[in-house]
Amino acid sequence: MTWRVLVHNDAINSFATVAYALVRVLSMPVEHAAAAARQAYESGVAEIGAYTEREPAEAITARLQAFGLNASIEVAA
Amino acid sequence: MTGDIELFVDEETVYLKLSEQARQTLREAVGWLLHYVGPWPEGQKFLERLRYPGQRMSMLARMFPQAYPYGPTAAEFHQRFGELLRFNLVSAAQRLLASLDGPGPVRCDLDAVDEWVMVLGQTRLVYGPRERPAVEVAAWLTRVQQELVLAVQPELATWSFPTTGTTSATP
Numbered sequence: 229m230t231w232r233v234l235v236h237n238d239a240i241n242s243f244a245t246v247a248y249a250l251v252r253v254l255s256m257p258v259e260h261a262a263a264a265a266r267q268a269y270e271s272g273v274a275e276i277g278a279y280t281e282r283e284p285a286e287a288i289t290a291r292l293q294a295f296g297l298n299a300s301i302e303v304a305a
Numbered sequence: 306m307t308g309d310i311e312l313f314v315d316e317e318t319v320y321l322k323l324s325e326q327a328r329q330t331l332r333e334a335v336g337w338l339l340h341y342v343g344p345w346p347e348g349q350k351f352l353e354r355l356r357y358p359g360q361r362m363s364m365l366a367r368m369f370p371q372a373y374p375y376g377p378t379a380a381e382f383h384q385r386f387g388e389l390l391r392f393n394l395v396s397a398a399q400r401l402l403a404s405l406d407g408p409g410p411v412r413c414d415l416d417a418v419d420e421w422v423m424v425l426g427q428t429r430l431v432y433g434p435r436e437r438p439a440v441e442v443a444a445w446l447t448r449v450q451q452e453l454v455l456a457v458q459p460e461l462a463t464w465s466f467p468t469t470g471t472t473s474a475t476p
Contacts, residue, residue, distance in 0.1 A: 240367075241426065242447065244461045248454040252419055262464045289372050290386040294393060295419075296426035301372050301382075 229305060231285030233277040236298040237268045249295035250276060253288060307445035312456045313410070319418055319456050320410040328405045334442055335398050338428040342368065343395055368394075368427050398424045418457050425450040 235246065243265050250261035254276065267274035276292075279285040285301050292299035308327025313320040323331070341361060369390055373379040397420035404411045413421060425446045432443040455462050 240429065242451050242454075243464075244451055244454045244458075245422065245426065247461055247464075248422065248458055251458060258458060258460045262461065266464075286372065286382060286385065289382075290390060293370060293372070293386075294390055295423055296368070296430075298367075298370050299372070300370065300374075303373075303378075 229280070229303060231279045231282050232275050232302045232304060233279070233285050233289050233292070234273050234300050234302055235264065235268050235276050235292065236300065237272050238298045241296060243269060245295070246297060249292055249297050253291045253295070307442060310449055310452070312452055314456050317415055319413045319453065321413065321453075322410045323405070330442060330445065331405060332402060334428050334431065334446060335402055335424060337431045338424070339395065339398055339402075341365070341431060342391055342427075343398075364430050367430055394423065394427055398428075413453075415457065418453055421453055422450055425453075 235250075243262075246265040246268065247258065247261040250256045250264055251258055254261075256264070256276075264274045264276050277285070277288060279288075289299045289301055307330045309324040310327045311322040313322065341364065369383075369387055371379050372382040372386075400417075401421060401424050404413075404417075429443045429446045429450075432439040432446075
């Protein structure tokens with residue numbers, strides 16, 4: 229199984245704040261974080277990671293939620 | 306409305322020079338956040354927030370969104386992280402308030418900046434789309450949060466960010 233961590237577009241967080249959270253939580257390069265934030269904005273959702281175990285996916289999701297991001301997990305068989 | 310704020314960056318420290326009005330706005334706004342998510346009566350658990358009235362329930366649902374659409378995994382996530390997220394938010398909010406009481410600029414290392422970004426973002430949710438003063442406070446919180454983010458990650462300012470949609474101040 230795969231646990232996909234998703235960040236959804238919302239009407240609350242600024243583009244920069246979403247990218248900042250991705251940089252801080254995932255140590256993502258700024259350009260990757262900005263691209264993911266843009267994808268969330270343009271398509272409504274961006275996958276920011278896929279994990280073969282549930283625990284790391286949930287821990288990252290919780291940290292993103294702490295930044296106020298609308299983060300969720302999609303489980304794929 | 307809401308007060309002046311200036312940011313100075315020195316290596317890995319951000320200094321926030323706040324007017325008294327800005328300090329008062331933050332005290333009041335973060336105070337409201339703590340009113341809603343602060344320490345609860347002993348024995349009350351996170352899931353018991355569902356007993357709250359609709360408006361508060363909606364706000365808390367946005368602050369602590371479902372990680373899974375439904376089912377036992379959603380409940381398990383809340384059991385595992387719900388109380389921790391709330392506790393960490395309350396702790397960060399209390400530290401932010403305490404930092405406002407000292408003389409001179411507020412000094413933030415990177416972790417403290419993270420806490421400010423988190424607290425400002427969640428505090429914004431307290432202000433729904435109601436009367437104009439509340440909207441102005443929410444917009445001001447958004448501006449302060451944005452300036453903090455760009456102070457730490459100035460590279461983000463070089464990207465072409467959308468100016469609508471994700472920049473609304475109200476939930």
